[in-house]
Structures are given as C-alpha cells and as structure tokens.
Amino acid sequence: MSPIASWMQKPSRLRATTAWLFIAPFMAIFLVFTAVPAILALIYSFTDIGVANIRRPLEVDFVGVQTFARVLTNPGFLKSVWTTALFVLIGVPLTMLIGLALAIGLNNGITKLRAAYRAAFYLPVITNIVAAAVIWQYAFTLSGPVNSFLASIGTAGPNWLGDPKMAMPTVIMLAVWRNVGTCMVLFLAGLQAIPLDVYEAAKIDGASAWRRFTAMTLPLLKPATLLVTVLMTVSFMNIFDEPYLLTKGGPLSSTKSVALWVYEQFGQGNIAPAMAGSYVMLAIVVVLGVLQLRLLRAR
Amino acid sequence: MNKLHPAITALLYGLLTLGAAIALLPFAWVLFGAFKTQAEIMSAPGAWLPHSFANVSNFVALFAERMFGRYMLNSLIVSAATVITNVLFATMAGYALAKLEFPGHKLVFGCVLAAMMVPYIALFVPQFFIIVQMGLVNTLTAVVLPMAVMPIGVFIMRQFADSVPDELLEAARLDGAGEFAIFFRIFLPLVGPAIATVAIITFLNSWNYFLWPLIVAQDQDTYTLPVGLAVASQGAKSTDYGLLLAGAIVVLLPVLILFLFLQKYFVQGIAGTGIK
Helix, strand or coil: CCHHHHHHHHHHHHHHHHHHHHHHHHHHHHHHHHHHHHHHHHHHCCECCCHHHHCCCCCCCECCCHHHHHHHCCHHHHHHHHHHHHHHHHHHHHHHHHHHHHHHHHHHHCCCCHHHHHHHHHHHHHCCHHHHHHHHHHHCCCCCHHHHHHHHCCCCCCCCCCCHHHHHHHHHHHHHHHHHHHHHHHHHHHHHCCCHHHHHHHHHCCCCHHHHHHHHHHHHCHHHHHHHHHHHHHHHHCCCHHHHHHCCCCCCCCCCCHHHHHHHHHHCCCHHHHHHHHHHHHHHHHHHHHHHHHHHHHC | CCCCCHHHHHHHHHHHHHHHHHHHHHHHHHHHHCCCCHHHHHCCCCCCCCCCCCCCHHHHHHHHCCCHHHHHHHHHHHHHHHHHHHHHHHHHHHHHHHHCCCCCHHHHHHHHHHHHHCCHHHCHHHHHHHHHHCCCCCCHHHHHHHHCCCHHHHHHHHHHHHCCCHHHHHHHHHCCCCHHHHHHHHHHHHCHHHHHHHHHHHHHHHHHCCHHHHHHCCCHHHCCHHHHHHHHHHCCCCCCHHHHHHHHHHHHHHHHHHHHHHHHHHHHHHHHHCCC
C-alpha cells in the first residue's frame, strides 16, 4: 500500500469505529426491544406458549399454523377486524377532510390570527390521552355537559358510551379530535410549499377558484396527502387507547379493535393467540401501507 | 393570496372560530369540572360554571387520599431520564448517520425507519417477556428502557445534521481535532434547535406514554401519572368525576405550559417529520 493510501485509510477506519460507537446505543435498544421482539412474536405464534412460559420461555412446543387457524376463525377476532376497519374507514377520511379544510382556511382564507387558530387546533394533539378520555367520559355521561346542553335546546341526548350504536361514534369523535391537528399541520406545510406564482398564472388564464383547487392545489399537495394518509391509516389501525379508556371495547364489543383484542388475550394469559393476532395485524398494516404508497404514487 | 369577498372572509373567520371553540371545549369542561363538588356534578342539568373556583378539595384529595404525588414523581423521573438518554443517543446516532461514512450505514438507517413503522401492538407481549427475563418488572427502569432512544429522535437529528456544512468538520479534522472533540465542540453547539425539538418530542412522548407503563408497572409505587389516572378512572368510585378531572388537569398542565412557551418546536417536530 502506498504511503498516501494508508494515510487516507487510517482516518476513515477511525471514523467508522467512531460511527459505530455513536450508533451503538440506538442499535442496542433497537435490537433488544424492536427486532428481537418482532422475531420472537413471529416464532412464538407457531408454538403453544402460555403464561407459564413467561418465566421459562424455552419450554414451548411447536404447533405449526394451528394458532393462526384458531385466531382467523375466532368470531371475536374477526369482529375486532371489522370494528378496526370501521375505525379506519370512518376515522381516516373524516380526520383528513377536517384537517385539510382547516389548513386551507388558515393558509388561503385569512390573514390575521393564523398562529392563534393553529395553536387552538393543535392543542388536542399534545393532550394526554388518559386525561382526554376522562374528560370525554365526564362530558358524555347521561347528565354530563353535552346532554345538559342538548336538554337546554330541547332534545334529549343519548346514552353516548352505554348504547352499542352510539359508543363507536363517541370513540371516533375523541380520536378525530386528537388527530385533526396533526393533519392540519402537515397539510399546512404542504400548502406553504406550493409557489404562489403558479396560482397567479392560472388566475390570469381565467381559472375559477374551484378549478384552481382541484386542478392545482390537490395535485401539488400529493406528497403531503400521501404522508397524512399513511400516518392516519396506521394510527387508526392500531387504535387502542381511545376504546380501552372510554369503553373497554364495549358495550357488546362494539368498539373492540384488534389492538384491544390482542391486549385482552394477553391479559387472559392466551399468549400465543395474542402474538398470532398481532402478527395478522402487522401483516395487514404492511400490505395496506405498501398498497397506499403504490396507489398514491401512481396517481 | 387572492382577495376574497369580505362576506366570505367574515364567514371563514366565523367558521374557524366555531371550530376552535369546539377544539377547545374539552379544556373548558375539565377546567370547570375539576372545581365542582360531587353534588354539583350529579345535579342535572348541571350548571356550566362551578359554584366556586375556591373549591380545591378535588386537588387536595388527589394528593392526600390518592397517591398522585408519587405518580407525579415517577412521571418526572421517567421523563427526565428519557429526555436525557434520547437527546444524547439520538444526537450521536444522527451525527454518525449524516456525517460519518461507515459500512452498514444503509442498514442502520433502515432500522430507524423500520422502528418508526412497526405497530407497537405487535411488540409489547415479547417486550414484556424480555423485561421479565431481565428481572426488571415493576421498575421505572423497565418503563424507560424500551424508549431510551426513540427512532423519531434519530430521524430528526439526522435530517438536521445534514444541514451542518462538512467543511466545518473537515477544517477541525485538519487542525488535528479528535472525532469526539469534533462532535462535542463543533457539532453539538450548531444543532441547538434540533436538540430542543428532540427534547420536546421525547418529553411529550414519555409524559403521555400509556400502554407500556400500564403493562410493566404493576403496583402503585411504579405507576406514572397516566397509568394512575387510568386506574383511578376504572376502579371503584370511577364516577368521582371531580377528582378525575382534577387528576386530568395535573396530567395536562406541564405539557400545556411547555406548549405555551415552546410552540414553535412542537409544530416543527411534527411538520419536519410527520410523526407524532
């Protein structure tokens, strides 16, 4: 090796060592608490693991796809898949539409008080979910502030969290309230990245406001929309805190999401079904995520 | 941008104000409810405002009858520890990813992205097994450990470190500065705003974290505030709303105060990365 080459190489090897030293804490935590658990969950899904194995994790027998077969034919699990689908199908578009409307209103409609409005809409995002759920439970009890208000305008409010038909909308309301701010901020960032002269040109050409919105704003907003769609879908597919805290999945399992079903199985000591169920969920999240990326990129 | 008709502008302000009122309404409920007596809460139809804001009996009960003092201390310890480890480790990792070339660079960044996307629900059961094997169940260490370096912090630091000019680091290297000296003396002072963003996001995440502490904290001595409040809201006397709402205020207040002063960093954190 020439002297110059070895002079060049020494610092770079030193730098690589330094780099790995700097990366080591992240990689250690990642391996122990993300990579290994993800692999363990998959392996254990094919075993008869139970509560006793928490202390003796190696004494399990492989049972093949038996657990998956049991989970996939379990009516409780299938119902939770349907409930989660409802959360996603209603919650995601609702949150995104409100977030988009707010972002457009703030960016293109008004000139004063923008920061104040933005702060107000963003505040629910940073609100602790347990505190928010306590507020929701109080507000939506039979004689709570919501029904008091409805009574004052002459209608009797429903039993929001106790009625199987009303519990789902009430839980979704909480999730939407907490997620709208995130959508708004991301759409705002997307809108601000659109150059103004594009609009000016279209206006000179006589394009109407609606036409400018559909033909220019929406297509130019695609990167932000992509990000928000994926984020919100993942967030609603994994929904746990809201139904767990508000209804424990009830009444009559009407709000029991897959995440809540998995948590319940774990709590009851059905470890293998919990892991298999969570992997079915993981598979759906990955497939949907890839599909969404493809679809939104292609369009 | 384009001028709107004054009537439309007025309508827009009206709608936005209505929307903001709806977004803020729950904060009014909690603020007014926390000062109500149980009798006031149970009366139907209830009054909008509490009889007297001097009624702090709900807050007193939190700390005297319940263990909210302990929960708060636990939450503060967990948050402080998490913020310190995240800022340090995320800054180190972000710097290495952006500024040091090394074999395995792409793999590590892949791990960061993967960690951000894996749904947590698929991890918590085996995570619990691992914590049991480590003998850490029911300790605050177990609460902190899995989130000691969150991928989101590494991601933000990497994005930010990219904008630090290479020339500055090269110049220091030519002057004979060691790799650690470059990191601490040259790089760290330049990334203050990113550190603030990571610190705030980490604080927010750890303060609000619920599912994992719920699983590993198994008695009152290790409950964090959200776990303590959730258990109180589901235990006996779960309709003691005055007390629960006072608890909610105790949980909300630190974050609200931070938000008031550091709003910029909160929004930056989200807009810059798109992840909560």
